[in-house]
Amino acid sequence: MHTLYRIQLLILMLFATSTAMAQKISYSQPEKDDYKNTEFEIIGKVSGNILVYKSDRGDYAVSVYDNGMELKQRVKLDFLPKKVISMDFVAYPDRVLMIYQFQFKDAVFSYCATMSPDATFASEPLLIDSTRIGYYSKENKVYSVEVSEDKNRILIYKINQDKEDNNLFYTFLYDGNMHLVNNSKVMLPMQTKKFFLNNFNLTNDGDFLFNKLERGSGKDYVISGSMIMKHPLVDSFEVTPLQFHSQLLDEIKMKLDNQKGTALITAFSYKQKRGNVEGLYVYKYDFKNQKTLYEKTVAFSNDLKAAARGESSTAAAFNDYFIRKVINTADGGFLMTAESFSTSSRYQPWNRWNYMYGPGGYGGYYSPYYYNPYYSPWYYNPGYWNNSQGLRYHYDKVIVMSFDDEGNMQWNNFVNKSQYDDNADLYLSYMMVNVGNQLRFLYNDLDRRSYILLDNSLEPGGKVNRMPTLRNLDKGYTFMPRYGKQISSHTVLIPCIYRNYICFAKIDF
Template sequence: MACLLPLVAGAQQISYSQPEREDNARNTEFEIIGSVGGNILVFKNNRNDYALSVYDDDMKLEQRVPLDFLPRNMLTVDFVPYADHFQMIYQFQRRDVVYCLGATLGADGSILRRPELIDSSVVGAFQVKNKIYSVIRSGDKSRIMVYKINQNKKYDNVFYTFLLDGDLQLINNSRLTLPMEDKRNFLSSFMLSNDGYFIFSKLVRPTNKGNINAASLVVKPPETDSFLVSKLDLKGQFLDEVKLKLDNINKKVFLASFYYQQRKGNVEGLYAGIYNWAAGSFERASLLPFSDELKANARQQSSLKNAFNDYFIKQLVVRSDGGFLLTAEAYYTSSRSQPWNRWDYLYGGPWGFSPYSSYYYYSPFSPWYYSPYYWDNDRGTRYHYDNVAILSYDGSGKLEWSNFIRKNQYADDNAGQLSYELVNIGSELHFIYNELYRRSWLLTDVAITPEGKLRRMPTLRNLDKGYDWMPRYGKQIGSREVVIPCIYRNYISFAKIDF
């Protein structure tokens, strides 16, 4: 949506990889790295046996490269792909120390630069189960940040940041403290701009299962040891999850959240703002209420008042004209023992991961690697992923158009085949998802134009039977290419779609 390309008609083409005997679906965790040097690379972990599968452009396996230099029981690994190489940043514990290292590998999996230490942390005699360091990168991959957050006795967060260039060379490292006041404060949506600004949100919720009643945007310039904290004017309203999106060209942060007039009330509309990090101030922050007409289009079996209560914001797409596009998906669960509750989902409940259960969190939609059985695996629970709302706002915050992709997806115990993958090809957005057809899932492609018109694309070519698609774990690897994992006869496979 940020740029418009000539519209190219025609059906999409699918290329499949052959399942490898090591990649049993229940044992294999993976990360789609991307397109590097004409190859498509996928990292795999089979019970701490690490390997890199190198596929050609037709998804034929060229080689499987063992990564023997990696330590067993890694805590996390992150990848930053470039045209002819990729960076691997990983961490592991040895005795009472957690180490964070970075290495450079080529398109064939060869080691171009041996692992070098980025930082280490003494953690004591206990075994660390979660990562100590987090890694984020800028949109153009020219900047990478490795950071860790410690908490002192006053609940304040002590940050250690390491700003690196694309070759993992240190630009700046800082130690600085962010006051947190009390346990009601938490952090989210960590991002890094192309010019090295570290940006995230600081939020306050009054109770363990309440929504947000105070919020700030926190900015750290690339070569300073201080935070700039800008408080949001919530205009007496309460917020849901706060989503951020960077506009690197204009040095702006777009933020959006559903808002409520009272704690645990109904979704009334969108709270949206724009922050200019070069000027250090907000350009706009306003309430954008949903009309009755929009709510009527959004509701499924609900009343008009709670039409958006099952929707969660998924993506923000910044437009070149200063406006933005938002997608939100209806999601809920049903269980024999527990009723669905939005607040349990957001703030911790019987369904597992809660993004708001700690002072800072990491999205359940972006784990360091994926397994079809890793997330949303709860016996006795039925998962529902329904309609997708697409809302387009102009630069002044006015709703230009809205549309809805109508779908009704559900599955018991595991949601790996539900939800969708968003593919931005410039001329339009494509929503790839499974649709129930004659008791089987049929991969479906629905496109939306910059004017808000939906087009149901022709059935994808080479859509072989026997492949169970997991679109939500896919990754766009090029301007018109996306790789989506599949399960074939209980083995992990990968399919590339060319638009």
């Protein structure tokens, strides 16, 4: 009897230990130079070290943390110029590629430096390319970077727009060791100013895929589009038209499946201009064999709209939803998450189309010289995104939809949350973590004027479970979940604010 009791007690102790370990949180301590307005990027976990890049008014550094988030060293990047235009990192198990561009006099230069796990550099940076833009150019971001899923192919490219009806691509394709595979010069006609480019992707084989889209006269909807593809050793584009069948689309997203050799496009669809969201447009392209697999629209039922609605009417239930994430599944299907997001202000009414494609409603920024395809509301820049006086942000329900390999909806469910804040949205929205057998949704909930980080799990069949409160939640740290990054299969790093300083919390599931 005593033996049985001891076995039961041991099992309970082991279970309690595993539960605690499943939600272990380790915090970094504030560093004197990391104020709330410090910009950062989580690089990842490299040879046991956790690296975070930080930038503040021309000072650049990388903080190196151990597995317990104790600071090992802070390395200043003194070799960088004072005004770095952009910075991209590609993390490997034993090194990090740091690809950056800067302007010197009337030219923009693109370089790549190789960083060790302790944030040191053993060799000189590699010059990739340079471009003369003139002294008075207002838009000096020339180069963009795409990285394949396996990180064995890296593409640096620029798009010249010296003529409105023609884009001239210059591409530089490298392998994971920054050996040049191919460079190309390719032209792509644009017809009119209503056409724009987005959804740039790079396959594991080095194929360059993106969308060329056309907006209607009101600039609110996409009325036509094409899949554009460039093979790594071919200096031409292959164009595959998309058939919208008189539908109007917005917020078009692309997701690659390198295992299946397919590209998936999703977008919310409308029947008429300024109408309500009626369903989801789904298009799958076989880029291995260069053919369309299917193209359809999945209509949202009234029951689904009724479940999705917040304060809107049933017909307008999805008008505030934005596609956040698309995840490929092993059977060739996919999961899609969308979040209800809106703002309210006494000065300006809410308009969905102000938030999808950047200033002017178009995807990217057009300059007389070069085209910058990037616009991301998820980039941490507190000086830009949080200075709207009198504006209230609302981040509410998250819907998860499951589709089979033919694009048919299998099930759907909701993570029910209701968040708002005035003038700033740093602590709102959520982070999704893929731990293999389930998805975890981390988000803040306001409790007695303080934010508490909550954890919901989504099982493979679609069931949503409220998980126990995360252990070791320190009241002094306020999490910013949507700026977090998954750095291993069961570990995430989430930035926090602690006494007006930027800190980081590592959560082990």
